[in-house]
Amino acid sequence: MSEYFKYRDDTLHVEKVSLTDIAQRFGTPCYVYSRAALTDAYRQFAEALQGREHLICYAVKANPNLAILNLFAKLGAGFDIVSGGELQRVLAAGGAANKVVFSGVGKSEAEMRLALSVGIRCFNVESAPELDRLNEVAGSMGMIAPISLRVNPDVDAKTHPYISTGLKQNKFGVAYTEALGLYRKAAAMPYLRVTGIDCHIGSQLTEVSPFIAAAEKVLALVDQLKVEGIVLEHIDLGGGLGICYDDETPPVIAEYAEALLQALHGRSESLIVEPGRVLVGNAGILLTRIEYLKHGEEKNFAIVDAAMNDLMRPALYDAFHAIHPVQKNESTVQVYEVVGPICETGDFIAHGREMAVVQGDVLAVMSAGAYGMSMSSNYNTRPRAAEVMVDGEHVHLVREREKTEQLYASEKIID
Numbered sequence: 001m002s003e004y005f006k007y008r009d010d011t012l013h014v015e016k017v018s019l020t021d022i023a024q025r026f027g028t029p030c031y032v033y034s035r036a037a038l039t040d041a042y043r044q045f046a047e048a049l050q051g052r053e054h055l056i057c058y059a060v061k062a063n064p065n066l067a068i069l070n071l072f073a074k075l076g077a078g079f080d081i082v083s084g085g086e087l088q089r090v091l092a093a094g095g096a097a098n099k100v101v102f103s104g105v106g107k108s109e110a111e112m113r114l115a116l117s118v119g120i121r122c123f124n125v126e127s128a129p130e131l132d133r134l135n136e137v138a139g140s141m142g143m144i145a146p147i148s149l150r151v152n153p154d155v156d157a158k159t160h161p162y163i164s165t166g167l168k169q170n171k172f173g174v175a176y177t178e179a180l181g182l183y184r185k186a187a188a189m190p191y192l193r194v195t196g197i198d199c200h201i202g203s204q205l206t207e208v209s210p211f212i213a214a215a216e217k218v219l220a221l222v223d224q225l226k227v228e229g230i231v232l233e234h235i236d237l238g239g240g241l242g243i244c245y246d247d248e249t250p251p252v253i254a255e256y257a258e259a260l261l262q263a264l265h266g267r268s269e270s271l272i273v274e275p276g277r278v279l280v281g282n283a284g285i286l287l288t289r290i291e292y293l294k295h296g297e298e299k300n301f302a303i304v305d306a307a308m309n310d311l312m313r314p315a316l317y318d319a320f321h322a323i324h325p326v327q328k329n330e331s332t333v334q335v336y337e338v339v340g341p342i343c344e345t346g347d348f349i350a351h352g353r354e355m356a357v358v359q360g361d362v363l364a365v366m367s368a369g370a371y372g373m374s375m376s377s378n379y380n381t382r383p384r385a386a387e388v389m390v391d392g393e394h395v396h397l398v399r400e401r402e403k404t405e406q407l408y409a410s411e412k413i414i415d
């Protein structure tokens with residue numbers, strides 16, 4: 001448990017606020033974020049990269065709540081976006097367009113137009129046809145698009161296959177062997193300006209070595225490009241640093257950043273990084289209440305009011321989240337399957353957890369700040385959870401719980 005989520009007496013607190021109080025006031029399921037934890041994670045990055053020209057582009061998809069984007073913007077962050085929608089969020093939250101990099105394999109014309117019109121920092125282009133389209137769109141607007149190529153370094157990130165992105169067989173980036181040719185092509189296009197290079201090899205990496213292997217391949221390309229007269233302004237080494245959910249021991253931010261700085265030693269290009277999970281993952285939890293304890297023939301179930309639509313990671317990746325009762329009590333310890341109300345056997349939050357709980361207890365699902373709310377859905381016509389941000393003793397509702405009527409408000413009955 002982090003210093004921001006701690007028991008005081010027998011009650012779990014976030015900063016100075018009791019999670020029992022939050023559950024009572026805002027209901028459950030409810031995501032709760034610690035402003036201090038978010039700030040701390042960002043500062044660790046910024047301090048580690050001090051002394052080198054850099055831009056920390058928070059990967060919006062990890063958690064796009066406006067309050068979080070606004071907090072990072074105020075701390076000086078840029079943003080890594082993967083859709084036009086995320087760009088609009090960044091702008092609505094007060095983020096600066098000229099600190100935005102735009103990744104993603106399927107950018108539409110409309111998204112390109114929006115990004116060009118507001119003046120983003122760079123398009124991370126992921127294919128040859130995307131270069132052609134961007135050149136055309138920029139030309140039609142009388143503009144020049146700043147680009148980098150997202151290179152696929154063919155490095156094994158040693159993470160879950162669904163979140164590994166830097167292998168030859170993945171859909172991301174341009175093949176390493178084709179990158180040079182595509183840079184020549186891009187440099188010759190009238191409405192593109194080559195400004196950088198980019199890679200992102202996956203998520204929840206728990207070792208430094210794949211990052212460095214990828215960086216070295218990227219830097220070899222940078223040198224080859226220089227020989228050809230294509231001089232880059234920035235090197236974007238992506239995101240992907242993992243966090244501790246269970247017993248993982250990922251490098252701390254300072255260690256990771258130091259390794260990147262060493263790899264870049266003696267180079268003048270500015271550094272861009274795109275961290276998502278590591279900035280928000282351990283800064284958020286999901287509060288959920290036990291609706292029923294059901295003692296089956298083989299297993300005990302704690303049926304809670306959060307489900308796979310609220311937190312998809314267990315169902316999608318078989319991911320582990322620690323679970324703690326918000327109020328410690330003296331009831332007997334039993335082993336539970338922690339499951340939601342959704343009609344899918346895949347609807348589980350956790351398997352085989354020892355807990356001392358009774359019906360009605362509130363549980364904290366830990367490390368849920370990243371890819372929790374952002375991957376939530378309305379499956380089973382379940383309104384999305386409320387989101388709360390705590391700042392010291394202050395509590396702010398940063399997203400209201402959805403109302404059921406909102407879920408079908410744009411649907412129509414036909415004759």
Ligand SMILES: *Cc1c(COP(=O)(O)O)cnc(C)c1O
Binds near residue numbers: 082238240241
């Ligand atoms: C998702 C993503 C990130 C962030 O990954 P994390 O593992 O959350 O740090 C960074 N860059 C790109 C291109 C991404 O798609």
